[in-house]
Amino acid sequence: xxxxxxxxxxxxxxxxxxxxxxxxxxxxxxxxxxxxxxxxxxxxxxxxxxxxxxxxxxxxxxxxxxxxxxxxxxxxxxxxxxxxxxxxxxxxxxxxxxxxxxxxxxxxxxxxxxxxxxxxxxxxxxxxxxxxxxxxxxxxxxxxxxxxxxxxxxxxxxxxxxxxxxxxxxxxxxxxxxxxxxxxxxxxxxxxxxxxxxxxxxxxxxxxxxxxxxxxxxxxxxxxxxxxxxxxxxxxxxxxxxxxxxxxxxxxxxxxxxxxxxxxxxxxxxxxxxxxxxxxxxxxxxxxxxxxxxxxxxxxxxxxxxxxxxxxxxxxxxxxxxxxxxxxxxxxxxxxxxxxxxxxxxxxxxxxxxxxxxxxxxxxxxxxxxxxxxxxxxxxxxxxxxxxxxxxxxxxxxxxxxxxxx
Amino acid sequence: xxxxxxxxxxxxxxxxxxxxxxxxxxxxxxxxxxxxxxxxxxxxxxxxxxxxxxxxxxxxxxxxxxxxxxxxxxxxxxxxxxxxxxxxxxxxxxxxxxxxxxxxxxxxxxxxxxxxxxxxxxxxxxxxxxxxxxxxxx
Ligand SMILES: Cc1ncc(COP(=O)(O)O)c(C=O)c1O
Numbered sequence: 061x062x063x064x065x066x067x068x069x070x071x072x073x074x075x076x077x078x079x080x081x082x083x084x085x086x087x088x089x090x091x092x093x094x095x096x097x098x099x100x101x102x103x104x105x106x107x108x109x110x111x112x113x114x115x116x117x118x119x120x121x122x123x124x125x126x127x128x129x130x131x132x133x134x135x136x137x138x139x140x141x142x143x144x145x146x147x148x149x150x151x152x153x154x155x156x157x158x159x160x161x162x163x164x165x166x167x168x169x170x171x172x173x174x175x176x177x178x179x180x181x182x183x184x185x186x187x188x189x190x191x192x193x194x195x196x197x198x199x200x201x202x203x204x205x206x207x208x209x210x211x212x213x214x215x216x217x218x219x220x221x222x223x224x225x226x227x228x229x230x231x232x233x234x235x236x237x238x239x240x241x242x243x244x245x246x247x248x249x250x251x252x253x254x255x256x257x258x259x260x261x262x263x264x265x266x267x268x269x270x271x272x273x274x275x276x277x278x279x280x281x282x283x284x285x286x287x288x289x290x291x292x293x294x295x296x297x298x299x300x301x302x303x304x305x306x307x308x309x310x311x312x313x314x315x316x317x318x319x320x321x322x323x324x325x326x327x328x329x330x331x332x333x334x335x336x337x338x339x340x341x342x343x344x345x346x347x348x349x350x351x352x353x354x355x356x357x358x359x360x361x362x363x364x365x366x367x368x369x370x371x372x373x374x375x376x377x378x379x380x381x382x383x384x385x386x387x388x389x390x391x392x393x394x395x396x397x398x399x400x401x402x403x404x405x406x407x408x409x410x411x412x413x414x415x416x417x418x419x420x421x422x423x424x425x426x427x428x429x430x431x432x433x434x435x436x437x438x439x440x441x442x443x444x445x446x447x448x449x450x451x452x453x454x455x456x457x458x459x460x461x462x463x464x465x466x
Numbered sequence: 467x468x469x470x471x472x473x474x475x476x477x478x479x480x481x482x483x484x485x486x487x488x489x490x491x492x493x494x495x496x497x498x499x500x501x502x503x504x505x506x507x508x509x510x511x512x513x514x515x516x517x518x519x520x521x522x523x524x525x526x527x528x529x530x531x532x533x534x535x536x537x538x539x540x541x542x543x544x545x546x547x548x549x550x551x552x553x554x555x556x557x558x559x560x561x562x563x564x565x566x567x568x569x570x571x572x573x574x575x576x577x578x579x580x581x582x583x584x585x586x587x588x589x590x591x592x593x594x595x596x597x598x599x600x601x602x603x604x
Contacts, residue, residue, distance in 0.1 A: 400530035402505065403474070406585055410470050418505035432506050432528050461470060465479050 064359075067351065068442050072096065081413045081447045086230050086258060086391050086420075086438030088280045091344075095283055098343040102336040110335055111309055111326070125335050128342025129325070132290050135345040135353075136256075136275065137266035142298065144291040144325040145338045149257040150180040152276030152291035153224070155328060156253055157184035159304040160297075161222065167193030170220040172250070174199040174207055174236075175428050176229045179421040181255045185224065194221070201428060205232035205382040209241070216244060222251045227259035227270075231422050231436065232382035233364060233391040235259070242271035251297070257281060260290075261348070261440075262389055263357035273297045282348060284341035287334040298324035305330040348441075356441045360390035363439045367392055367448045374452065377459050377466055381429055390439035393420070396459060397466030401433035404458060408435070411454035473581040474531065481535035486542050491524035500598030502533070502590050509537050511598040513544070520544045520552060530591055532582060537595030539576045549603050556596045563592045 068074050070092040074082065082090060108118040110125045126140075133140040146152045161184075165171070171185050175198050189196050197215060200208045207225075216223075223245040228235050242252040252272040259265055260275075261282030267275045274297070278289040293301070303310055303321050307330035312320040321327045348356065365386065371378050371394070380394045396404050405417035416436045419426045426432060437451060459466070494512035501508055507529035514522040523541040527534075540559075544552055558570040562580055569577035582592045 402507075402530035402532070402588065402591060406588055407470055407474075409585075409587075410468060423506060426506070433530075461474070465483065 064442075064444060068444070070094070070347075071442050074442055079412050081450050083413060083415050083437040083439065083443070083447070083451060085440035085443070086281070086436065087416055088286070089261060089283050089440055090442065091285070092283050092347050094347055095285065095340045095344045098340040099285060099336050102339050106339075107336070109332055121335060124339045124342075125333070128338045128340075128345075131342035131345040131349075135265070135349060136260060136277075136290075136292055137268055138292050139295060141323070141325055142292050142295050144293065144298075144328045145333050146289050146291050146328075147287055147334065148278040148280065148289040149255060149276045150184075150278075152274075152289055153180050153253070153255060154184045155291055155304045156224075156274050156276070156293075157188045159301050159328070160251065161185070161188040161194070162191060163302060165189075165192040165194040165221060168219060169194040169222075170217060171196045172199065172215060172220045172223045172245070173197070174225055175201045176205070176207070176232060176234065176422065176425045177224075177226055178230055178255060178257065179423070180257070181224055181226060181253075182424070195219075198424075199225075201232075201425075204384065205229070205234050207234075207236055207241075209237075212241070212244065216248050216250070218248060220245070220248060220250045222253065224253035224255065226255040226257075227265075227275075228256075228262065228389045228391075229382070229422075229425075230258045230391060230438075231393045231420050231425055231434065233388035233393075234383055235263075235387050235389060238272065239270050246271060258389060258391070262353075262360055264353040267292050279337070279341035279344065282341075282344055284344035285334075285337040288337035288341040290341075291328070293324065295324065298328075301328075303327050303330065307331045309333075351441060357389075359441055359443075360439055361386060361388065363443055363445065363448060364388055364390055364392060366445060367437070367452070370448070370452045371455075375455055375459065378455065381434065390443070391436060392438070393434040393436045395431055395434055396455070397462070399462055399465065401431075401435045403462070404435045407458040407461060408451070408454050411450070411457060413437075413451050413454050415451075469581055469584055473579070473585075475578050477575055477578045478531060478535045481538040482531035485525075485534055485538035487524045487538065488526065489524055490526060491522060494524075496602045498598040498602035500527075500594040500596075500601070502529075502594055504590075507533050507591060507594055509533060509595045509598055511537070511541075511595060511602060513602065515549075518548045518550075520547050520549070525595060529594065532579065532588055533591040533594045536576070536579055536592045539574070539579075540595050540599065543574060543576065544599070552599060553603055556600050559596055560593060563589055 108121040253274040256277040260277035275292040401417035491512035496513040509527040523544040561567040566583040
């Protein structure tokens with residue numbers, strides 16, 4: 061407990077709100093003080109544009125920005141020239157869709173997704189399929205919320221040019237065997253994209269071992285500020301990739317009627333980036349690595365098992381979704397009897413519990429689960445057993461309150 | 467009385483579990499959809515107008531207790547009202563929910579939803595059907 065209490069002390073919002081049980085870290089994480097300080101320190105002492113000024117302050121800003129890139133590279137086991145700063149996972153996935161998909165997909169080509177994808181890994185492909193005539197297919201899920209790999213052989217036709225999958229589900233908590241699927245997909249010549257929005261913040265990720273070509277994640281879900289996220293791309297693939305956005309910072313030479321583009325990663329960072337946010341995200345990455353991603357993952361998994369056990373034993377009215385194995389992340393989506401998720405969330409809020417209700421940007425998944433909406437509690441490195449207890453006790457009161465309506 | 471007790475009263479839960487005027491309306495002259503894309507709640511409102519008067523109002527959709535009960539009570543209230551009366555009710559309802567003004571007596575049992583004003587996250591639920599109404603008639 062000593063160590064966990066020390067971690068909690070690093071998060072000013074958590075320290076300042078003992079009344080609040082924040083169980084919505086899958087939507088966005090709380091920020092450690094070092095990140096908030098990094099933002100302020102940058103603006104107080106280092107602020108200048110990057111890669112431009114011929115003066116010391118600009119050199120320092122550039123250095124801080126490039127140091128952050130190095131931290132992010134270390135976090136996911138990549139080379140630093142493979143780390144592209146973007147706004148968030150959504151922008152990262154759109155970058156791949158537009159820079160790669162739009163130019164490489166032809167009518168009849170197939171894009172393989174899954175039924176548990178976040179809208180961020182569905183809608184960009186819908187847009188690209190609409191423009192290229194490519195066809196979208198999805199790996200189905202099993203009743204316990206895993207990817208159903210039985211039919212993968214059949215789904216992975218030679219027409220599949222791209223496979224894009226969520227690493228850790230933001231609803232089911234499932235950790236998908238991405239490396240296994242990536243190996244099969246690459247064998248067939250398909251490009252592999254991984255949505256790591258829920259994995260990079262919570263577990264050790266080694267992009268090279270995943271065998272993917274792209275890996276996308278958001279800084280704000282790992283304690284960084286909003287506005288800075290990462291697209292990792294395998295360097296050989298990035299080298300072949302045309303730019304997505306054009307403008308300053310990404311060019312080699314510009315003439316009135318044409319231009320040549322610089323190397324990755326700058327080729328994909330047009331315009332002035334979110335410099336302070338990227339620098340602070342680098343600090344968040346260092347913070348997580350200091351604590352240890354292995355430990356964070358263990359803490360997540362342990363809390364989930366503890367919570368599921370309590371729910372099973374004490375709240376038969378609660379239905380939880382997702383696998384019951386030990387390798388699932390700190391997310392529990394659930395429903396209570398016939399109650400609508402919103403009403404449950406509102407009731408929980410009266411007891412100081414902040415959870416999310418809705419489809420969590422995964423409508424196809426909810427359709428498959430046969431519910432319009434679920435309540436979702438999600439944990440992070442600062443979540444305690446005591447908070448899980450407060451949530452479960454509040455759920456009992458909610459159940460009692462709505463008893464006649466269950 | 468807690469906010470929960472105040473809001474989730476018998477009336478509200480009754481309209482949730484047994485919504486009035488629920489189902490398709492044959493011969494509808496007005497058909498409008500209210501969506502809350504952030505949570506997936508949907509209300510489809512159907513009206514049969516006779517001249518300037520709402521002869522019949524029905525709805526289908528799926529949603530939480532607040533959005534369903536609000537649409538159920540709204541359709542009860544709308545029947546027999548003129549278009550301008552209906553739009554006035556929509557204004558009064560939104561004033562109660564969004565601004566927190568005390569419920570106009572014309573809103574009848576919809577006043578049970580007044581507490582939603584204290585739940586900013588639920589304002590969109592309460593107004594879902596009403597937005598469809600304004601869309602349809604406005
Ligand atoms: C699995 C998954 N993918 C993608 C995203 C999109 O993240 P962002 O909104 O930060 O771009 C999220 C977050 O909501 C997510 O949980």
